[in-house]
Amino acid sequence: MLNFSLKELADLLAAKKISSVELTTEFLRRAQALNPHYNAFITLNEDLSLAQAQAADAMIAAGRVQPLTGIPIAQKDIFCAKDWRTTCGSKMLESFISPYDAHVIEQFNRAGAVNLGKTNMDEFAMGSSNETSYFGTVKNPWDNAAVPGGSSGGSACAVAARMAAAATGTDTGGSIRQPAALCGISGIKPTYGVVSRYGMIAFASSLDQAGPMAKSAEDCALMMNVMAGFDERDSTSLQREPENYLRDLEQPLKGLRIGLPKEYFAEGLSADVARAVEAALAEYRTLGATTVDISLPNTKLSVPVYYVLAPAEASSNLSRFDGVRYGHRAKNYGDLNDMYSKSRSEGFGAEVKRRILIGTYVLSHGYYDAYYLQAQKIRRLIAQDFTAAFQKCDVIMGPTTPSTAFNLGEKSGDPVSMYLSDIYTIAVNLAGLPGLSIPCGFGDNGRPVGLQIIGDYFSEAKMLGVAHQYQRVTDWHQLSPKVM
Amino acid sequence: MNWEIVIGLEVHTQLSTVSKIFSGASTAFGAEPNTQACAVDIALPGVLPVLNKGAVERAIRLGLAVGGKINSPSIFARKNYFYPDLPKGYQISQYELPIVEGGSVLILVEGVQKTVRLTRAHLEETRVNRCTRISTA
Numbered sequence: 001m002l003n004f005s006l007k008e009l010a011d012l013l014a015a016k017k018i019s020s021v022e023l024t025t026e027f028l029r030r031a032q033a034l035n036p037h038y039n040a041f042i043t044l045n046e047d048l049s050l051a052q053a054q055a056a057d058a059m060i061a062a063g064r065v066q067p068l069t070g071i072p073i074a075q076k077d078i079f080c081a082k083d084w085r086t087t088c089g090s091k092m093l094e095s096f097i098s099p100y101d102a103h104v105i106e107q108f109n110r111a112g113a114v115n116l117g118k119t120n121m122d123e124f125a126m127g128s129s130n131e132t133s134y135f136g137t138v139k140n141p142w143d144n145a146a147v148p149g150g151s152s153g154g155s156a157c158a159v160a161a162r163m164a165a166a167a168t169g170t171d172t173g174g175s176i177r178q179p180a181a182l183c184g185i186s187g188i189k190p191t192y193g194v195v196s197r198y199g200m201i202a203f204a205s206s207l208d209q210a211g212p213m214a215k216s217a218e219d220c221a222l223m224m225n226v227m228a229g230f231d232e233r234d235s236t237s238l239q240r241e242p243e244n245y246l247r248d249l250e251q252p253l254k255g256l257r258i259g260l261p262k263e264y265f266a267e268g269l270s271a272d273v274a275r276a277v278e279a280a281l282a283e284y285r286t287l288g289a290t291t292v293d294i295s296l297p298n299t300k301l302s303v304p305v306y307y308v309l310a311p312a313e314a315s316s317n318l319s320r321f322d323g324v325r326y327g328h329r330a331k332n333y334g335d336l337n338d339m340y341s342k343s344r345s346e347g348f349g350a351e352v353k354r355r356i357l358i359g360t361y362v363l364s365h366g367y368y369d370a371y372y373l374q375a376q377k378i379r380r381l382i383a384q385d386f387t388a389a390f391q392k393c394d395v396i397m398g399p400t401t402p403s404t405a406f407n408l409g410e411k412s413g414d415p416v417s418m419y420l421s422d423i424y425t426i427a428v429n430l431a432g433l434p435g436l437s438i439p440c441g442f443g444d445n446g447r448p449v450g451l452q453i454i455g456d457y458f459s460e461a462k463m464l465g466v467a468h469q470y471q472r473v474t475d476w477h478q479l480s481p482k483v484m
Numbered sequence: 485m486n487w488e489i490v491i492g493l494e495v496h497t498q499l500s501t502v503s504k505i506f507s508g509a510s511t512a513f514g515a516e517p518n519t520q521a522c523a524v525d526i527a528l529p530g531v532l533p534v535l536n537k538g539a540v541e542r543a544i545r546l547g548l549a550v551g552g553k554i555n556s557p558s559i560f561a562r563k564n565y566f567y568p569d570l571p572k573g574y575q576i577s578q579y580e581l582p583i584v585e586g587g588s589v590l591i592l593v594e595g596v597q598k599t600v601r602l603t604r605a606h607l608e609e610t611r612v613n614r615c616t617r618i619s620t621a
Binding site for chain 2: 098
């Protein structure tokens with residue numbers, strides 16, 4: 001049952017062949033057994049989860065069943081959830097119990113889904129390996145020496161190791177797609193504005209976007225139907241007609257034009273990743289798609305631009321963590337400035353401090369024009385690259401990451417090398433486009449490879465269909481690692 | 485030596501809206517402490533500001549009354565500094581493209597009509613409250 005799709009689980013629940021309490025208990029037992037080893041969850045709270053499962057069973061008994069009613073979903077610990085500890089992977093919020101629900105949490109609650117637990121993540125979503133979490137590293141279930149990716153590493157690990165039926169993630173520069181790729185699962189970052197950011201702890205507000213992480217594209221589509229939608233509490237939430245993200249799943253691919261950016265198949269791409277991606281492209285050609293060479297000439301600028309803009313926004317967003325009203329406050333301090341200084345010095349980890357310092361610097365008087373404004377202009381150029389590309393193709397494909405999962409500790413001492421592992425994902429956030437990653441094979445070291453699919457604005461349903469058609473004829477997404 | 489006296493005034497005015505400029509919490513005077521502070525006001529993790537339409541309408545009315553230019557688009561900006569009564573660690577204010585630019589107010593001083601030129605009027609929050617601000621020069 002742990003391998004069942006969301007649809008299969010929903011059918012079992014609706015037919016009353018299993019109760020939500022039974023299903024939730026089964027996932028909880030597995031999560032409790034595996035978590036000491038994998039560290040995918042920061043918080044498990046059996047009482048809260050089972051109370052929701054009982055409520056779901058009552059909904060089912062009353063005939064009020066929605067597609068995810070009674071299904072246990074792991075929530076990234078960046079989403080505020082009422083009565084749940086919400087840490088964002090930081091010592092700063094180690095004991096913060098949220099008094100309110102994020103919009104995404106509300107949506108799952110309305111759907112009758114069960115919150116299975118809060119997943120581990122890089123501190124304030126700043127990282128690509130989950131190694132910056134205050135609550136310890138997460139192991140990649142395919143190879144325990146490897147990182148799971150980040151920042152949504154706990155969610156990726158939980159789904160890959162079948163500790164949760166599905167999970168949520170957030171993606172500021174690749175934080176859904178990169179861990180999905182490294183852990184062999186499916187994940188989609190929607191168009192900016194499709195999922196409300198209300199209650200999602202802000203890292204870089206103009207880039208942050210929540211999305212599903214699950215075993216398949218079909219599961220992601222079911223999750224999108226719950227997560228997407230207008231929310232007046234987020235001024236960047238888009239007021240659009242509700243979509244059914246399942247609608248294009250069975251669309252045949254004949255005539256689909258796939259753009260292959262030459263910059264994504266250039267120096268820096270590992271041979272084994274290239275091989276797996278080429279094989280997936282061959283499969284797509286068999287399914288009736290054609291491939292066309294395209295260029296995204298400003299790709300190489302995306303990492304430097306991101307590391308000006310994201311820290312700039314973060315430095316301001318994280319200033320509310322000052323030890324005054326909630327969160328960590330130093331035990332001993334002198335005056336007010338000393339209290340701020342000590343509380344923040346103790347509460348934040350090294351990567352968060354590095355980015356606050358970079359961000360404060362690039363926004364400071366005299367440097368704003370040289371760094372921040374220039375970066376904003378290049379951001380526009382990067383978005384224009386994609387607009388031009390979509391004149392020639394319907395979707396863009398390439399590797400999600402330049403290599404398979406790296407080893408724990410391999411890049412944690414070298415920030416630039418770590419930052420470059422997001423070279424294929426960051427431009428998508430800068431342009432506000434949707435991006436998806438699905439498993440497409442394994443590298444020489446037996447670690448998963450992800451295929452990235454980038455679509456035009458609001459083409460999530462089409463992209464999920466393109467991914468689903470591949471998953472109909474391949475079984476990479478059904479493979480799960482042997483755990484423990 | 486002849487000196488000319490030039491005086492600039494910065495005037496803060498609280499608007500008559502029933503809720504705050506970036507949250508739905510009430511602005512009623514005289515309520516019990518902490519009964520009108522919502523999650524947005526105290527800057528809980530994850531909350532977001534939503535601009536009060538009524539505040540914008542009042543600022544535009546002021547702009548039209550003084551013959552100023554109504555900027556569209558108009559931009560809000562964060563003024564970052566740490567202070568215990570500044571929950572977010574920044575004040576949402578306006579810098580470039582304030583809602584109103586220019587305009588003037590005519591006054592009578594001992595029977596003589598004088599023109600006070602306005603530089604700008606912008607919207608901003610103050611503490612967990614709100615006001616418009618008019619700088620004149």
